[in-house]
Amino acid sequence: MKNTLHTTCISTRLIALFLASALLGACGGGGSGESGGSEDGAQKTAAKVIELVSANLSWTAPVEREDDTPLVPSEISSYIIRYRIQGELDYTSITITDDGSNTLIIDDLTTGNYEYRIAAVDSDGIHGAFSNPQFVTL
Numbered sequence: 406m407k408n409t410l411h412t413t414c415i416s417t418r419l420i421a422l423f424l425a426s427a428l429l430g431a432c433g434g435g436g437s438g439e440s441g442g443s444e445d446g447a448q449k450t451a452a453k454v455i456e457l458v459s460a461n462l463s464w465t466a467p468v469e470r471e472d473d474t475p476l477v478p479s480e481i482s483s484y485i486i487r488y489r490i491q492g493e494l495d496y497t498s499i500t501i502t503d504d505g506s507n508t509l510i511i512d513d514l515t516t517g518n519y520e521y522r523i524a525a526v527d528s529d530g531i532h533g534a535f536s537n538p539q540f541v542t543l
Contacts, residue, residue: 456516458543462486463508464536467525471534476527478505483526487535491518518542 464484470476486509487496501509519542522535 457513458516460488460511460514460519460521460541460543461508462511462521462523464523466507467533470527476525480527481525482528482530485524485526485532485535486521487523488519488521490515491520491540496522514543516543 466478466481467476483500483502486499486501488499488511489496499509499511518540520538520540522538524535525533527533
């Protein structure tokens, strides 16, 4: 099945995720009069904000198989979408059962340069080739 991931629209949404890391102050020296941290030894907390974004993917269903024979939409049982940050070896895969939809929103991604590919699976379980990669910066 020939697949093309035609359109990759990016919808950015900011989610503030606060990761607290505890920085413990030193307790102060025994009789030296020096303190390595805060005078009361209180715990300090630093927060880091991570920006998370969403990718809104859309595609056109294939109309022919790898051997150029026709493929009707009712024969498509699912799609497999693979994505990864460019330069990484492993893909994350999502399988969606075909309900006539040709869109997928992937939430909670970190910013970066991503590569996306899609393949269709027919009702006999035959897996088509993945589309050419589409690249997007989130």
